[in-house]
Every structure is written in C-alpha cells, then in structure tokens.
Amino acid sequence: MRYSFKIGGIHPAPNKIASRRIEIFPLPMRASLPLTQHIGAPSKAIVGKGDKVKRGQLIAENSSFVSAGLHAPVSGTVVGVEDIVMPWGKSSRSIVISATEEEHLEDSHDREKYWCDMIPSICDRSLSERLTADEIRTKILQAGIVGLGGATFPSHVKLSIKPEQKPEVLIINACECEPYLMCDDALMCTYPGRIAEGVELMMKAGGIPRAVIAMEDNKPEAAAAMREALQENKDISLRILKTKYPQGGEKQLVEAVTGRRIESGKLPLSVGVVVNNVATAFAVWQAVATSQALIERVITVTGDIAAGERKNYMVAIGTPFSSLPLTLPGEAIAIVGGPMMGRSAVRLDAPVMKGTSGLTVLKRPERRQPLACVRCGACVDACPMGLEPYLLSTYGRLRMWDEARENDVFDCLECGACSYSCPSDRPILDYIRVAKQRAKL
Amino acid sequence: MTEKLILSTTPHIHTSRTVRGAMLHVVLALLPAVFCSLYFFGLPALAVLCVSVAVCVFTEWFITRYMLRRPSTVGDFSAVLTGILLALNLPANLPLWMVAAGAVMALGIGKMAFGGLGCNIFNPALVGRVFLLISFPVAMTCWPLPEAGFGDADGATGATVLSLVKLGQLNPSLLPESDMLWGSMGGSMGEVSALALLAGFVYLLFLRVIKWQIPVAVVAGLAIVDVLAGYPVLYDIFSGGLLLGAIFMATDYVTSPMTRRGMIVYGLFIGIITAAIRRWGAYPEGMSFAILIMNGFTPLINRYMKPHRFSPKKKKEALA
DSSP: OOOSSSSBBBBOOOOOOSOSSSSEEOOSSSEEEOOSSSSSOOOOOOOOOOOOOOTEEEEOOOOOOOOOOOEEEEEEEEEEEEEOOOTSSEEEEEEEEOOOOOHHHHHHHHHHHHHOOOOOOOOOOOHHHOOOOHHHHHHHTTTTTTTTTTTTHHHHHTOOEEEEOOOOOEEEOOOOOOSSHHHHHHHHOOHHHHHHHHHHHHHHTOOOOOOEEEEETTOOHHHHHHHHHTTTTEEEEEEEEEEOOOSSSSSHHHHHHOOOOOTOOGGGGTTTEEEEEHHHHHHHHHHHHEEEEEEEEEEEESSSOOOGOOOOEEEEEEEEEGGOOOOOSSSEEEHHHHTOOOEEOOOSSSSSOTTOEEEEEOOOOOOOOOOOOOOOOOOHHHOOOOOOOHHHEEEEEETHHHHHHHTTTTGOOOHHHHHHHOTOOOHHHHHHHHHHHHHHH | OOSSSSOOOOOOOOOOOHHEEEHHHHHHHHHHHHHHHHHHOOOOHHHHHHHHHHHHHHHOOOOOOISSOOOOOOSSSSHHHHHHHHHHHHHHOOOOOOOOHHHIIIIIIIIITTTTTTTTTOHHHHHHHHHHHOOOHHHTEEEEESSSSSSSOOOOOOOHHHHHTTTTOOOGGSSSSSHHHHHHOOOOOOTSSSHHHHHHHHHHHHSSSSHHHHHHHHHHHHHHHHHHHHHHHHHHHTTHHHIIIIIITTTTTTSSSSSSSHHHHHHHEEEEEEEEHHHHHHSOOHHHHHHHHHHHHHHHHHHOOOOOOOSOOOOSSSOO
C-alpha cells in the first residue's frame, strides 16, 4: 500500500518529458551573482571592482547566522558590485565576474576532470565516521549551501539541532511533485551513491539517528538506483509515495511519511522531523568530500520546446538563462521553476541562482475568462492545508483582512491547487496572496 | 531570444474541467431518466420537456441581454439543465402554458433575480416546481399513469403511490418492488424509474462531477426516520422524487455546502425533513420543500462545518 498525505491535493499531468541524462553545460564567460539567493540576511560582498577571483573562492560572506556565503563560479575579474535586473523585473545587488579566454579554458578543464572523476558508487560510510558533527557543519557553512528545493533556507542553520530537540528522523525530499521538473530525478539516477553519503553526513551533522528518502511512484529509475546504493545501509530507507501534488510541501511530506501532523506556524522539528532536499544532500557530499562549494547545480530545461532541447544541465550558478539553447514557441511563458509555483520571467538575461530548479517554457495558453464562482467546492477539496480558498479569496477581494486572518489565511502555502482546480478559472490564489500581504499589516 | 515573454501568475497550468463540462455531464447523466419518461409518458412528456428547456434558456438569454445588458451566459448549459430538471419534476399532462410559467419563475426569480449562476440561494428548478405546486395544486397532482411504448397517453390519470398511501388507500408493504425500480408507477416524469436515475448517479460519481456524500446522506436520513417510525424503508426510498432529488437536485453545486462534512449534515436533514413531511405533513411528497429548506441553511452549514485545519482549535470564535 502506497501512502500520500490525507488532506486535499491534486493530480496534474506529470509531463516529466526531459532527458534523464545530466549534461555538463559550459561555464559562462560572465557570471552575475545576486547577494540574496537565500532566505535570511543578504551575503556581504568581500571583493570589489577589479579584484581577481579564482573559481570556488569565497566572494561574499555570511552577514549573520541565518545567511549564506557566496563563491565565484568562474575565475576572472570582478567587473563590479551592481544592481542587475532579475527575471521578474526587480533589481538585486550582485557581484559580476568576467572571465578571459585563458581563465575560461583552465576552469573548464578542471571542471571536466572533476565530473569525470566522480564515478557513481555505492554508499561509502567511512567519510561520515571520520568527521565530527561540528566539522561537517562547518564545511556546509563554508560551502554556502542552502536548501536546493526552492526554499533556499541555509542548511547549516537547519542542521544546528540541539540534542534536547530530539530529532528522530531526517526526511530527504525527493518527491519533485512539480510537473515538468526532473532535476532531482536526474541527480538520483546519476549519483545515487554520493547522495546516500550526503544523507549520512547530514544525519551525523544534525545528530539524527535515521533517514528516509521519500519519492513519488512516478520515478521508478531513480527508485531502483537509490535502492541499489542503499543496499547495505540500515539507517537510511527508501519510501515510495503515491503521486499527488503538493507532496513536496514540508507539512504534506511529513504527514505522508510519518503520519504526524505539524500544527500551523510550527517547524517539522516540533514532531521530531528534519526535512532536506535530495539535491542539498548531494551538495553536502560535494562540500565535505570534494571541498567544492555550491557553485553549480542541476536545472531542468523543459516545456513546449523541441524534444532535443528538453534536458537536465549541470550549470554554474550565475549563468544567464539566455545562454541555454532553447527556441521559444512564439509567444510563451518562461517560468523559473515549475508551472505550479515557479515565477514567470519577463526577461531571460538574468542568472541561474542557487534556488533555481529549472526553466519551464509553456506556449501561451488560450485565455479563458474567469466566470462566476459556482460554489462547486473543488478548491476546498484541493487545498492541502484544509482551508476554504473560495472564502479567503473573497475576503481578499472585499478587503476583509480580519476575517481572512480568522480563517487561517497564513496557513496557505501558495501551492496553487485551488486556482488549478477551479472550473470557472477564477484567480483564487491571486486574491489570497493579496489577503496574506495585507492581513499582516 | 527576442520573442515576447508573457507574464502570468502561479499556477501557470489549469485543469481542463469547466463549469460547462460539468453541466453537460449532468445533462448526459439525466438522459436515461429522460428516455424512460418519454417511454412511459409518450409525446406529452416530450412537449413538456421541450417547452421547459426552451423557456428556461430564453428567459435567461432575455434577462441577460435586455435587462442586465451583459454578455449572455446561456452557453454554460445551466439553463438547459434547469429546464430538464424542472420538466422531470412535473406531471406529463400539465398544460404547456403552466410549464412555461414555471420555467419563467425558475429562471427569472429562482436564478436571475439573485444575479445568475453562482449567486442563487435556492435551487431554480425547485423554485419553479413549488411555484406551480402551490398555484395549481390540482393540475400538479393529477398524474397520468405510465404506459410503456412511447404511446400517446390515453388520458388515464391517478394519484401517486405516495398520496394513495397517505390517504390510507394502499398498504405500502404490498407494493411490488420491481415496479418501483423499472418505473411502472404514476408520478412526475423523472420519478418513475429508479434504475435510470441510479445509472446517472454512477456516471456522475465515476466522472467525479458530484460527490457521494449528499445522495447517500439523504437516503440515510430518510431511512433513519423510517426505521424509527416503523415504515418500510425500501418503499420510501424508491417512491416519489427522493432519488431524483437526492442525486440531481440536492447536489446542485450552487445551493449545497462546500465541505464534505457539511454535505453530510445537509443531506441527512433533507432526508429527515422529507420523511417527516411524508409521514406527518399535509403533502404526500416533501422532497422539494426539504431541499429548499436546507438550501436556506447552506450558508450556515458552510460557516460551521469547516474542513480539517492545521491550526489548533480556537476558543469560541466571535460571532461577527
């Protein structure tokens, strides 16, 4: 019997249509690195215009505990610390590095060697046995690792757990419940052994006795690869869940795996659980075993583009989206992330960031006019947080902030299940977002 | 990449389900019942059906076009559905001008006066039916006897089983159950064949157009009262408009509660009120009244029957 979370949920077409092979994408000649790529205080730049930097060198440091460092993804010269425009039109202070032909060739050579040497293998536990929890945490901190599932919460903070908080289980989120996206799937198919070692390191760092790698039943190849890598490992188990969106939501995942329900406003640790993304586990392994900071990640380029262009790439953070080979299908929506929660971009000269899981290009949809709400209850049925989206949306539209607050508007995780399921095409989530914004004041 | 990028808010994909689709599925689910009523009541039934649907659609179109001056909404098929449901709730030999008056009432007062689809409090088809029942009680309770074979009804009329039982002229436990299933008993056009209605129910459940909670709760509510009052349960379930109401009228999206728990409460009370009217009320049948009464309680049910929340239970919320 395969389980899923109990309340709500929807079943959009999975559309996992990209190739599962990870292609190493060439390093950019010019990389832009926003100082805010994580939740918490922005990183503080420690290089200035004209400075020479090496690939992997720290260029911005933590400005407080809940913050993350930033490393140069390419060797080169700092062109400046300036405001660059993000895909959604807002500008963000960034370090811009430009490489010469020579530096580019040298970096590329090193990088090729690095990835060629990384032979997938079964889990080797010696690494986590050799190091202490503090040492591992320091390595994670120094590598600037943040949650790679999209929330970008600094990982060293998440793994700084006091023993009295009694962590029981580490859940590795490998659901990838967003339609189209496949970067975690590809990573698990390619480096299952390394991921398992990364999980071991995380368990040690957080003092967590066991771990569960949770994925949905639409990834049989990844499941087989992980199962093989975990053969001799008793502390890490694999859990296959029934596919349902948004399974990757923290509260939904914890319920699907452990049956425990996290009260609103509380962290998974309140029920003895720590949740981390599978790509983060791989980054932790890279940081500890190979001393490579978080300077590249896997992204999925997919959607309504030519079949040959739908790929998973290992790209350097800071690479502009516009350098990715893809032909837009005329008027299109370009989404940074997946179609359910990803943000639609107005320009593609912006860089790939730590939290970027993919670029989904969709044909311009036929515009359907929102009709009157027929009170069918589809949104209530779909909401994974047990809210009444139709009601919250009405409160948002009528500026009834108090009522919205009373009806738990802050529980909304903006998964979009309500707007997705509405047969009248009403912009339910848009009004709920307004209510969430204004109810705070 | 110089092509135009379009900005949109999340989620960027949507379900293919539409209101129009849901309405069409309900219409399809009603086809077996429509077919049965044509089979048993012949041409007069067809005339009632056509007049009802045509007048419903025309009324909605006329009001949106000339009174509200908005784009017409008849394309969503909800007016067609109301027309069919109203027809199935009428005796096949009802004068056609009465059918038309009921249809104008259903759409004009029952639906458009409240602001159209989604805004009405009461089920429009039932508003039309109850209007006719109160205005023309004799015509509305003079039921032609069903006659197999699409024939022209020969004018034989009689009371329904429910009214005969009410008047003490018939012992319900003596009725053959197969008659009720197949439909060879007097009654409204859509009440006669339980099997046809159940087929529609299975179809709607299978396509997830409606949920099982309301119909099952209605039947359960009725059964509870029957058991307590010592009435034959099966007879009560398969007679009158109970199944038609439970499956197609009480489940109307607009006028029923939003949560599954709310639906159960709503359905139970419809069943209980129906049984109470049938046993102790002045009318032989109480389904229409029961549904309309509970339609009125739907906002209240929505208010108190919340879905399961993640936040801890709050102490007595202030009644605003």
